[in-house]
Amino acid sequence: MTGVGWLAAIIIGAIAGWLAEKVMKANMGLLMNIIVGILGAVILNAILLAVVGGTLGGWIGQLIVGFIGACILIWIVRMVRGRA
Template sequence: MSILFWIIVGIIAGWLAEQIMGRNHGLITNLIVGVIGAVIGGFIANALGFTWGGWIGSTIVATIGAIVLLFLLGLVKRR
């Protein structure tokens, strides 16, 4: 998959995670959270044996990973 695909999925996943978690970030932060979330979500999906492909599957996996990332960052930030 191309880098453009990962940028678009990252932005969408970061934005969705931001909306679900009630946060307010900018475009670049959404991209970073979404791309890191895609790595985390991919790891989780592979560990559980899920194989989702395409735009929708990749966006769902990346969003789940981004939500996990924002949740963990929220725990660390509270301390």
């Protein structure tokens, strides 16, 4: 995650994962919220860097990127495993 430290990445990941869990109506725990939020942010940041050449910075920008990335990850898992 650009511009934030490890503790901030965990906090942002937890919030992004929790928001994605609520929006996507998934049933995950705190640890999975953190993992999905951080992974979603990392993956979407990489995509944004490749396509646009930049990414959103700071807490709010990374929260937005993490939320969108987490929603995409939940959607992909549902497509692969079926709606669980």
